[in-house]
Amino acid sequence: MTSASIGYANAARTLASLTQQRATGELTFSSRDLQWKLYFFHGRLVYGTGSLHRVRRWYRTVRQVYPNLKVSCVPQEEPWEYHLLSYQVTQSHLSVSQAQTIIKASLQEVLFSLVSNPVLTSDWYSMQRFALKDNAALSLLLSSSQVEEVLEQSQTLWKQWKALELDALSPYRSPILKQSFLDNQPDGVPLPDKLNPFLTGQHTLWDIASHAQRPITAVTRFILPWVQQGAIALEEVPDLPPLAGPTQCPTTAVGRRKRPVIACIDDSPTVGQVLATILEPAGYRVVNIQDPLSGIATLVKHKPDLIFLDLVMPDTSGYNLCSFLRKTPAFQNTPIIILTSQDGLIDRTRARLAGASDFLTKPPEPQNMISLVQSYLGTVMPVSRL
Known part of the structure; x- marks a missing residue:
């Protein structure tokens, strides 16, 4: 864990x-x-939350994309919003693009709130076993360019908020029509009738902006x-009650299938651990074999x-072992991917001649490895878990 007082620029x-x-x-x-x-998961953003009105924000962002979505x-697990979106995707209630739209809308509001505070303290908790347990969840992760885009949008929105001299106001407050105004309405611009339903102390400025599908700056102005x-007071209101329902989303029919088994034949235990860290969260089971001869x-x-197969090992080469496996009936049709730092044309050609299905260089990039495995084994979607 690290801790430091930093400004917004350093946060970016x-x-x-x-x-x-x-x-x-x-x-x-x-x-x-x-x-x-x-x-974060392998450098990609999983989700962003803020302590203010977390449940309200969930309903707001979901309503913008899928007004009729029902939470069963x-x-x-935390963050529960992300796991719930992942579950809805596995159930085909949401598409990946819809879920990502919800994630980005929520993130923009969280970052807008964050950038409005000039002095921040940061704490980082590294979690080596922090893992996503299904490919639907992995497909929702935001790339660095997507996060940067949302961050820029939040910063632009905050600059507009300040330019309009609204920085003394909080969008998490709720506008309430004062009784004194109703009893003795002064001269001035009358309140629009369409605004009255939102002046009961049950809707924040964020809520009203979401309902009107207008920027928070325009609604507040x-x-x-x-x-x-x-005529109107801006008062603090509590968050909505936590979502109700079973404590754990049930496993889907796909999720109950047997997990595909992937073998890693490499004399280095570190390589096997790296593959397990990448592939097991994606729904696969990894079997590590350090001695290729006794590992048959x-x-x-x-x-x-x-099978992932290293090229350079003490007692045999990956080429020889690959040829042996191809002559063994049980492994004639098993995908064999050569995993090595030797990424030359001659190495690739020799690996193909030995019967290798594909070639992946070390150190493997997590998403590339998962995509390559999925191209041979398809997508598996067990229950998501962080």
Whole structure:
């Protein structure tokens, strides 16, 4: 864990650095009694949350994309919003693009709130076992360019907010029509009738902006004259109650299928651990074999659906072992992917002649490896879990 007092510019650099490092864990920003959490998986953003009106924000962002979405279960894991979106995607209630739209809309509001605080304290918690357990969840991760785009939008929105001299107001407050105004309405611009339903203390400025499908700056600027006139008060309101439903979303029929087995034949235990870290969260089971000669019995026992094979090993070469496996009936049709740092044309050609299905260089990029495995084994979607 690291902790430091930083400004917004450094916060942006922190996000970029975590992406470059392919970091996995939780980044927390704090300012007085407020807190924001950003979750990362191999440098890609999982989700962003803020301590203010978390449930309200969920309903707002979902309503913009899918007004009729019904929540039949609530995950226990954090961030629950992301797991719920992942579950809805596996159930075909949401598309990947719809879920990402919701994630980005929520993130923009969280970052808008974050950038409005000039001094922030950051804490990073590295979680090596922090893993996503289904490919639907992996497909929702935001790339560095997507995060940068949302960050720029939030910063632009905040600059507009300040330019309109609204920085003394909080969009998390709720406009309420004062009784004194109703009893003795002064001369001035009358309140539009369409605004009255939102002046009951049940809707925040964010809520009204979402309903009107207008920027928060435009909605606040529209209401401001009546606030200054004393007709409307902006008051704090609590968050909505937590989502109700079963404590854990049920496993889908696809999720109950047996996990595909992937064997990693490499004399280095580190390589096997890296592959397990990448592939097991994606729904596959990894069997590590460090001694290729005595490991044949392990291969026969587990009958892997795919094999990763190192080229350079102490007692034999990957080429010889690949040729041997291709002559063995049990593995004649098993995808064999050569995994090595030797990425030359001669190496690729020799690997093909030995019967290799594909070639992947070390160190493997997580998303490339997952995509390559999926091209041979298809997509598996067990229950998502962080």
